Amino acid sequence: METKKQVDPSIAVAEQGAELFHEIFTEPTQSLSWAFRILFGLASTVTGLCQVTIKQLLLPNQVYLLDPVHRFTTFALIASVGAIAGVVISPLAGALSDRTTARLGRRRPWIIFGIVVGTLGLIMMAQSRTIVLLLIGEIIVQIAFDTIMSATTAIIPDQVPQGQRAIASAFIGMSPIVGGLIGLLLVARFADTIHDPAKGYYIVAITSCIFVGLFLLVLREKPLPKGVMAPFKLKTLLEVFWVNPRKYPDFALTWLSRSLMFLGYTILISYILFYLRDVIHYPGADKGVAIFQAISTIILIITAIIGGRMADKLQRLKLFVSAGALIMMLSLILIALVPVWNVMLGAGALLGIGFGIYLSVDIALAVRVLPRAGHQGKDLGLINTAIFIPLIFSPLIGAAVLNNFHNNYAALFLVAAVCFLLAAIAVLPIKSVR
Numbered sequence: 001m002e003t004k005k006q007v008d009p010s011i012a013v014a015e016q017g018a019e020l021f022h023e024i025f026t027e028p029t030q031s032l033s034w035a036f037r038i039l040f041g042l043a044s045t046v047t048g049l050c051q052v053t054i055k056q057l058l059l060p061n062q063v064y065l066l067d068p069v070h071r072f073t074t075f076a077l078i079a080s081v082g083a084i085a086g087v088v089i090s091p092l093a094g095a096l097s098d099r100t101t102a103r104l105g106r107r108r109p110w111i112i113f114g115i116v117v118g119t120l121g122l123i124m125m126a127q128s129r130t131i132v133l134l135l136i137g138e139i140i141v142q143i144a145f146d147t148i149m150s151a152t153t154a155i156i157p158d159q160v161p162q163g164q165r166a167i168a169s170a171f172i173g174m175s176p177i178v179g180g181l182i183g184l185l186l187v188a189r190f191a192d193t194i195h196d197p198a199k200g201y202y203i204v205a206i207t208s209c210i211f212v213g214l215f216l217l218v219l220r221e222k223p224l225p226k227g228v229m230a231p232f233k234l235k236t237l238l239e240v241f242w243v244n245p246r247k248y249p250d251f252a253l254t255w256l257s258r259s260l261m262f263l264g265y266t267i268l269i270s271y272i273l274f275y276l277r278d279v280i281h282y283p284g285a286d287k288g289v290a291i292f293q294a295i296s297t298i299i300l301i302i303t304a305i306i307g308g309r310m311a312d313k314l315q316r317l318k319l320f321v322s323a324g325a326l327i328m329m330l331s332l333i334l335i336a337l338v339p340v341w342n343v344m345l346g347a348g349a350l351l352g353i354g355f356g357i358y359l360s361v362d363i364a365l366a367v368r369v370l371p372r373a374g375h376q377g378k379d380l381g382l383i384n385t386a387i388f389i390p391l392i393f394s395p396l397i398g399a400a401v402l403n404n405f406h407n408n409y410a411a412l413f414l415v416a417a418v419c420f421l422l423a424a425i426a427v428l429p430i431k432s433v434r
Helices: 015-024 034-066 071-098 108-127 131-159 162-190 198-218 234-240 249-280 285-314 317-337 341-359 362-368 376-404 409-426
Strands: none
Touching: 034 071, 034 108, 034 131, 034 162, 034 198, 034 249, 034 285, 071 108, 071 131, 071 249, 071 376, 108 131, 108 198, 131 162, 131 198, 131 362, 131 376, 162 198, 162 285, 162 341, 162 362, 249 285, 249 317, 249 341, 249 362, 249 376, 249 409, 285 317, 285 341, 317 341, 317 362, 317 409, 362 376, 376 409
């Protein structure tokens, strides 16, 4: 017999609607095929494929070409403003998809919207010859691909049964990193990003369309009947961006830990290209970024899959979060204190182990502490802001440290190491999950 989540009655507007509401939001029990999970993970890679490739490779090089004198400040401005758009759109898109009554379902229309608009934004960035146009393109791309992330993440509570959520979390958790690796390898292989980044944007756009298109072929959803959810009003808009931390402390602590994890990671990936170029003096720094990312990501994939299976059996999610964060802290300390290429490769392997352990339970932990049924899209959108808020602050932190400490990358990466330490500590008080 299927079990049902505790439902917030404020979102059911009629007795008949409430009955339909329970039918739509019953906990899923049917196991998903490996084909669905693989294509689900593949579609999830497009956010990382786009954002990591742009932040690590395309945007730094394009900014360097357009404004070499103020490259740190300009890069920080574009990356931060784009991330602000992500913070706003992620929970908003989730809340809107929660209420979507289209025949295609609740999530599919927003995935389609995201890939169409995102492709247009990538083309705009490719053709940008001024900082203003580049900034506008980044905002459009961020909004579009963050919409895709909100919709795909919400599919976990919608369709993934409890016993498969840790391994599904591993798939969706590592998929942005895998997407970043795919993007970096493709762009580094087929585009001259140093002199002409435009081709790199086209590669990202085409690959993203293929991945999302394949998943849409297998995604099936029950349409949400009209009248089941309360209409979207001004009060609803304000509630989109807020969950009371006193009422739901476990949700707040999970969000805080995730924010710190991605802040530390984003600091590293945002400045690794500059670090290779300015400190290690690696010839062909963009190729060096791809090599570093390949090593860490391959190990991340292996670790995340193993970790997801172990977490499904042990159900000790907090242990995996803290262990992963502490291992990543050690990796950043190595990079900061020993600026040698071979040591950096070893630190990349260590980073992959730590991040793989963390990502194997990341979304599974978030799903376990969601406050209310019926708001999964919105609440997971808030969880996703823990990725986008670091995208705002990491370039600002990076610019502040490098400008005030004479381009001291060691100090910057030690700041990232402290973020990982705090992330490991933040999950310890969570009570509802072991």
